[in-house]
Amino acid sequence: MTVDLSPENVPLTQTEQGVLLVSGTRVGLEVIVSDFNLGASAEEIALSYSSLSLADVYAVIAFYLRHKEELTAYLNVQAEQAEASRACYELEKDLSLQNCL
Known part of the structure; x- marks a missing residue:
């Protein structure tokens, strides 16, 4: 039996603004990294965001x-x-409020 060891694509997509999102979701890379660095397991992260698969x-x-x-x-x-x-x-909000006074 042979196992396919060809590399898989990383499930990240870069928006026009340069933001990295998990492909097919609106979840940013920073969300996963932040949760992971705070001690969350991959399972906990996947359960927290319904659009994420555990594999991703x-x-x-x-x-x-x-x-x-x-x-x-x-x-x-x-x-x-x-x-x-x-x-x-x-700043814009403060300026807008000042103009209303």
């Missing part, structure tokens, strides 16, 4: 562990962009 969670975690430095840099950039977006939103 394991594949994403394995990819993260193999490319930790590169993905940590990506996650840091994503966090900075999210913080900048939040700050911009808060």
